[in-house]
Amino acid sequence: MRTCGRVCSLAALAAIALGFAGQCVAADAPPEGSELARKIATVFEQAKQSVVAVEYVVELSGPRGQQRLTGATMGVVASKSGLVMIPGTALQVSPMNPAFGLVSVDAGKFTWIKVISGTGAKFDASFIGRDEDVNLAFIQVAAGQEFNVPPLAFQHPSLRAGEEVLLVSLLPRKYGYEKKFLLTRINAVVDKPTRLYSAENLPLDFIGSPALTLNGAAVGIVGRDMISVGGSGGLEEFAPNLMILPTSAFWRFILNPPVKKAPKGWLGIEMQALEPDVAEAMGLPQGAKGIIVSRVFKGMGFPAEKAGLQAEDVITHLDDKPVDVDKPADVAVFRKMVRDAGPRTDVAL
Incomplete structure (x- = not known):
């Protein structure tokens, strides 16, 4: 079977079962004996209600x-x-x-x-x-309405590279917001600064789509990881790539939704990873990890300036928690630590 992403409606399940990608063909029902088609139909019919x-x-x-x-x-x-x-x-x-x-x-x-x-x-x-x-x-x-749409019950299983997931989205208004799906495959698992799943061929019109295993477990949402793509010091850049956010990334907001815009912590610095060769050149102990302050934004009253941070300062701990950063890709670990601390919160560096 082809491994590229496939976007179709139920009418295309026969094509998927035969391994044809990118085609939607008329069919009254999935072919008998097609286990994959039956799984897709079952999961899609259940999830699309939510x-x-x-x-x-x-x-x-x-x-x-x-x-x-x-x-x-x-x-x-x-x-x-x-x-x-x-x-x-x-x-x-x-x-x-x-x-x-x-x-x-x-x-x-x-x-x-x-x-x-x-x-x-x-x-x-x-x-x-x-x-x-x-x-x-x-x-x-709003309360007082007969809203009987069933909620999607998100679960917390871990996905593995190679596992197939089903995404559910909508066609435009002119098509009556008909539901559609995409069958795709996890091709990478990212663990820092938070768990994310990369999947094949995620189109922009699937942003916000629930991700489900072929056993019917709702395990995440298609979105963007804004922490990892942010610029140094928290100046965010808008990355075009999409990822699947696991339930753990947003579960707390289902239990306690953010009001207006959830506040985040901010230092007001540009930074870089404390890489091993740089740590050695600075005379730091072997295995030292952290971030190097490359610039402090001045004249704007940001916390870093008020605290007296200077360029070339090395931050190895935040509130006694080690900053586990020794390569550029891990800078987002420290950014997440700062943002999770929240605004107007005193932290020890």
Whole structure:
């Protein structure tokens, strides 16, 4: 069977079972005897009930004054009370060019939100907040409505490279928000600074999609890891690549959703990894790990300046916790430690 990503509807299950990728062919039902097709059909039919469309109107303030945007995104129902997760970058600055200018959902003020179930029923909802590290936002269906969309029960199993997962998303409004799926394969597991799964051929229109094993376990959400792609000192860059965030990355927000924009800690420095050859040149003990302060932002009152940090300072611990960084790829470990400490929090370096 081909290992590339495959996006189809139930009508294409026969093609998938035969190993054809990228084709959707008419079929009344999966061929008898196709175990893979039956698994996909079962998982897809169950999971798609918890995937909804979310339409919105939002007002943005900018150099040209107020801008009123209308749009739609997908959502995943996460609790019986009507908590819905949506992508944190759902708003299009330029509706005429959807590929350009996605901004965070907390950049403006929502004036209207509707959650649309698979039956077409519409429900009023309100914006709660967004966490910028996992790049997920949360809305709440208003009380007093007969909202009976079943929540997706996320689980916490670990995935392995080579394992197949099913993603569920939506077609555009002109197709009635019909559900679609993509069958893809985990091709890498990242453990620092937090666990992430890389998968083959994740298209942009699957941002916010739930990821499920072929046994039906919901194990994550397609999104962006904003900590690892951030610039030095926390100045974030918007990376085009998508990853699968495991349940552990956002579970705490299902239990306690962020209000407005979840605050994060910030030092105000540029930094680099304390690599072994650099540590040796600086006369540090063998095996020393940490980060080197390469620049302190001055004149803006950031914590690093107030604390007297200087360029070439080496930070090996934060609140007695070792900074396990000895290569550039691990700088995000320290960034996460600082951000998780929260704003206006005293830390010992």
